[in-house]
Amino acid sequence: MNNKHNTNANRNKISFEDFEILTTLGTGTFGRVRLVKLKGNNNAPAFALKMLKKTVVLKLKQLEHIKSEKSVLEKSKHPFIITLLTTFQDSTFIYMLLEYACGGELFSRIRREGRFANDVALFYISEIVLAFEYLHSSNTAYRDLKPENVLIDKDGHVKLTDFGFAKHIDDFSYTLCGTPEYLAPEIIQSEGHNIAVDWWALGVLIYEMIAGFPPFYDENPIGIYKKILSGRIEFSKVFNRDVKNLIKKFLQANVSKRYGVGGNGVDKVKKHKWFRGVDWIMVLKKTIPSPWVPEVRSQDDTHFFDNYPDSVDFIPPPPPDVNALFKDF
Numbered sequence: 001m002n003n004k005h006n007t008n009a010n011r012n013k014i015s016f017e018d019f020e021i022l023t024t025l026g027t028g029t030f031g032r033v034r035l036v037k038l039k040g041n042n043n044a045p046a047f048a049l050k051m052l053k054k055t056v057v058l059k060l061k062q063l064e065h066i067k068s069e070k071s072v073l074e075k076s077k078h079p080f081i082i083t084l085l086t087t088f089q090d091s092t093f094i095y096m097l098l099e100y101a102c103g104g105e106l107f108s109r110i111r112r113e114g115r116f117a118n119d120v121a122l123f124y125i126s127e128i129v130l131a132f133e134y135l136h137s138s139n140t141a142y143r144d145l146k147p148e149n150v151l152i153d154k155d156g157h158v159k160l161t162d163f164g165f166a167k168h169i170d171d172f173s174y175t176l177c178g179t180p181e182y183l184a185p186e187i188i189q190s191e192g193h194n195i196a197v198d199w200w201a202l203g204v205l206i207y208e209m210i211a212g213f214p215p216f217y218d219e220n221p222i223g224i225y226k227k228i229l230s231g232r233i234e235f236s237k238v239f240n241r242d243v244k245n246l247i248k249k250f251l252q253a254n255v256s257k258r259y260g261v262g263g264n265g266v267d268k269v270k271k272h273k274w275f276r277g278v279d280w281i282m283v284l285k286k287t288i289p290s291p292w293v294p295e296v297r298s299q300d301d302t303h304f305f306d307n308y309p310d311s312v313d314f315i316p317p318p319p320p321d322v323n324a325l326f327k328d329f
């Protein structure tokens, strides 16, 4: 057995050696997400294994964010949020074993379709609204909504993934995090932010689904920030009146006036006329058929994901005394 992957701390836990490692599903700042299966059973279900390089986590000062990702996911149990089965570690990596969402990223769907019809956008957004309602009920902000982080499961329903920026916020957070096109003005201006940033990002996502491109776009982040702060949004004829009205209410720079914010904020969102006819109980029960169900040949089929060359880079583990920082995994 390879010692690198079997530290004493993990003696009684599941370890990397227990898995057959299949293709790469995606790459991120800290490493890769690989499709894996438990060894010794051909019919074993496939999982997504998020592998985070400890040295990179420390170098980028992201340990607190990774701990928060683990703790938020461990507490979350919701049909539209990815399930974290367990975490483990060795001297080089932290591992998060996640359920596998075989339909790929919403990002790929939008790029493939060009843009979504109103009803298709409404289906996905309704599920995300319920995931936000759930997270926000414990003052947890997701803070990284973008089409790359919305995955599609085998039945065509939404699974939010990547909780690296998710955080319980009682008053305000001042961390600059998120993706330029999806940042709320209060994040750009370092004014302190809370769960309201998720509703702003939802407005950006609805816009991107319907138009096929985001509302504030430029080749460099500074240009994007200027456009976000300018408050100008252009709507073409593809937007119907109701969706335009809702997007404007989410893309409201004044946080206290932003839709979704405040005591009954989410109820107001759910009653907005764009959602007219949506049966929220059926949405939660996943009884509304998805507009697109991925056709997979087997449960470890990955053809809805991009191809990634195999990793060859060797990353040295952090010194053993530093490893104590990861004791929670």
Ligand SMILES: Nc1ncnc2c1ncn2[C@@H]1O[C@H](COP(=O)(O)OP(=O)(O)OP(=O)(O)O)[C@@H](O)[C@H]1O
Pocket (backbone or CB within 6 Å): 025, 026, 027, 028, 029, 030, 031, 033, 048, 050, 082, 098, 099, 100, 101, 102, 105, 148, 149, 151, 161, 162, 163, 164
């Ligand atoms: N449970 C999953 N099922 C299928 N694919 C997944 C799963 N989790 C992650 N992926 C794929 O891996 C990609 C990267 O995952 P994730 O965003 O969690 O990593 P990250 O290191 O936090 O990335 P980033 O640097 O963008 O924040 C996702 O965009 C997705 O394509």
